[in-house]
């Protein structure tokens with residue numbers, strides 16, 4: 005085992021896992037708001053990530069949170085048009101955030117989406133690699149500028165949630181891809197041009213910026229993720245298992261169901 009302190013909580017079922025992550029998120033936000041003016045949270049997409057948001061939407065613990073002082077960001081985004089069904093932010097809005105805005109609890113300006121694809125479908129489909137790289141670089145820089153405007157140049161997130169893919173990816177940091185190894189702390193957000201998981205164009209937070217977050221929580225369910233979970237927790241900082249880099253300054257917590265824990269000792 006490695007020397008990085010990562011705590012692991014295993015729940016009997018996927019349902020218990022999802023409900024527990026949602027409750028923990030709401031309680032942690034509520035606790036932090038007693039000591040600081042605002043709380044900045046990075047959300048994740050994916051099956052588990054959206055299920056957590058849907059569970060949060062139904063939780064009575066929402067009553068303990070002053071959402072006017074909560075800001076939502078994303079750990080990664082699929083670079084598709086803003087109204088595309090694949091978009092992590094659209095799914096999060098449908099699962100939870102739209103209802104918070106509609107009820108007047110959450111100001112729309114507290115939702116910080118990563119930039120979306122604005123080219124026509126034809127222009128995007130015929131774009132060269134160089135054109136895509138330029139568009140993604142601009143999107144990543146725009147998101148970094150928004151982070152720095154909101155949080156300050158050295159500012160960090162309070163909480164970041166991450167799902168894990170069966171290949172071990174987290175955010176849009178994929179096994180063997182250069183973005184995983186980006187180590188410049190001045191670079192907080194990057195474009196990803198050839199994601200092995202569709203869609204191929206993405207924007208992601210970087211490892212250094214993720215690791216500057218106080219609370220980094222990773223969650224995964226199901227047997228299909230057990231190999232990735234086992235490898236990520238066996239040893240930290242493995243480029244072939246990007247989620248092995250997931251850790252926070254104050255807490256690095258993995259929450260998994262029993263099926264996803266199958267490969268843990």
Ligand SMILES: O=C1O[C@H](COP(=O)(O)O)[C@@H](O)[C@H](O)[C@H]1O
Pocket residue numbers: 048049050051052053080081082092166167168169170174175176201
């Ligand atoms: O594409 C993505 O996948 C991961 C994991 O998704 P899952 O469906 O296997 O749970 C997700 O964390 C990430 O935000 C998303 O863009």
